[in-house]
Amino acid sequence: MFSKEDINLDALPKHIAVIMDGNGRWAKMKGKIRTFGHENGVKAVRDTVEAAAELGVSYLTLYAFSTENWNRPKYEINALMTLLVSTISKETKTLMDNNIRLESIGDMSALPKKCMKELLEAKAKTAGNTRMTLVLALSYSSRWEIKEAMQKIAIQVKSGELQPENINEATIAENLNTAGMPDPELLIRTSGEHRISNFLLWQISYAELYFTDKLWPDFRREDLYEAIVSYQRRERRFGKTSEQLSA
Ligand code: FPP
Numbered sequence: 001m002f003s004k005e006d007i008n009l010d011a012l013p014k015h016i017a018v019i020m021d022g023n024g025r026w027a028k029m030k031g032k033i034r035t036f037g038h039e040n041g042v043k044a045v046r047d048t049v050e051a052a053a054e055l056g057v058s059y060l061t062l063y064a065f066s067t068e069n070w071n072r073p074k075y076e077i078n079a080l081m082t083l084l085v086s087t088i089s090k091e092t093k094t095l096m097d098n099n100i101r102l103e104s105i106g107d108m109s110a111l112p113k114k115c116m117k118e119l120l121e122a123k124a125k126t127a128g129n130t131r132m133t134l135v136l137a138l139s140y141s142s143r144w145e146i147k148e149a150m151q152k153i154a155i156q157v158k159s160g161e162l163q164p165e166n167i168n169e170a171t172i173a174e175n176l177n178t179a180g181m182p183d184p185e186l187l188i189r190t191s192g193e194h195r196i197s198n199f200l201l202w203q204i205s206y207a208e209l210y211f212t213d214k215l216w217p218d219f220r221r222e223d224l225y226e227a228i229v230s231y232q233r234r235e236r237r238f239g240k241t242s243e244q245l246s247a
Contacts, residue, residue: 002225007055011232013185015059016052016224017207019199020044022191022215029215035079040217042087046094051221053098053132055228059181060134063199067107067141081111084138085118092122099131105177106140135181142201149175178203186231188224190216208234 023037030036045062052060065080072080088102095102102122111119119138152175156162162171173179183203189195192213196204210227212219237245 001222002229003222004055004225006229007225008232009056012055012057013208013228013231014057014182015061015184016057016186016188016228017061017063017184017200017204018048019063019187019189019197020216020219021189021193023217025191026215026217034076035083037215037217038076038080038083042083044216044219045087046091047220048224049100049132049134050098051224053100057132059184060132061105061137061184061200062135063137063140063197065106065138065140066198067110067139067144068198070110070139081115085115088118088122092125095122095126095129095134099129100126101129101133102126103133103135103181104138105135105145106138107144108139110139133181135178137199140177141198143198145177146202148177172202176202183207185236186210186227188212188227190214190219206236206238208236 020041023041024034025037026040027034027037048062049060064084069080070077092102094100102119104119104123108116108119115138119136149172153162153167153171157164157167178200181203183205184200184207187196187200187204187207188210190212192211194211208231210230212223212227214223235242235245
């Protein structure tokens with residue numbers, strides 16, 4: 001089992017992104033309905049957020065609801081939205097007490113009104129917090145985000161504000177939902193699946209990927225520590241050679 005002492009606090013990833021997966025399987029293994037898994041996933045969210053903030057991670061992004069999740073059975077979508085609303089409103093005080101700012105990425109207009117209202121209120125209330133930014137990806141998919149960015153850029157080109165030859169990587173990054181955030185350096189996915197599932201495709205270009213068999217409701221701070229230790233043991237070369245890095 002890993003502890004905080006195993007981590008080099010001077011070499012923390014600034015931004016950690018998490019694909020929280022396995023809630024449904026966790027519930028099924030216990031003979032319960034899928035929503036029981038989501039409810040228990042909240043404990044893992046709380047522990048992970050607290051541990052990341054304590055360590056000094058600057059950004060934590062959680063994939064809470066994908067664009068594709070709208071295709072799930074209606075009862076599950078309703079339960080997830082209700083859970084999101086109640087968790088956001090219940091946890092706003094904890095976010096304030098811990099100096100954590102809440103942000104979101106995704107198509108907010110697709111969310112039920114109540115969910116959007118709670119989210120906007122919590123974002124406004126926590127806007128001045130500085131210790132860590134917790135980003136919820138809600139009704140999010142990377143291809144949707146890239147399409148939106150392309151449309152915004154096309155509008156700027158059409159109006160003459162931007163010349164096509166001046167479009168560079170920064171132009172694209174600035175038009176994504178994550179504008180202003182550092183790219184994730186570590187991406188964690190639980191539940192033994194080795195997929196990216198339309199999550200932050202542009203932003204994870206150089207992220208280290210970490211997969212664990214743990215199902216999300218069982219994920220705890222020690223699992224986050226283990227992921228960070230694994231990240232810190234890797235050599236990040238960014239296309240260079242090992243020799244160039246040590247020179
Ligand atoms: C994936 O498991 C999980 C989700 C789609 C939802 C995650 C939501 C929570 C943990 C609830 C609260 C979150 C916040 C941030 C307040 P799955 O249903 O795909 O599991 P399966 O792959 O086993 O079916």
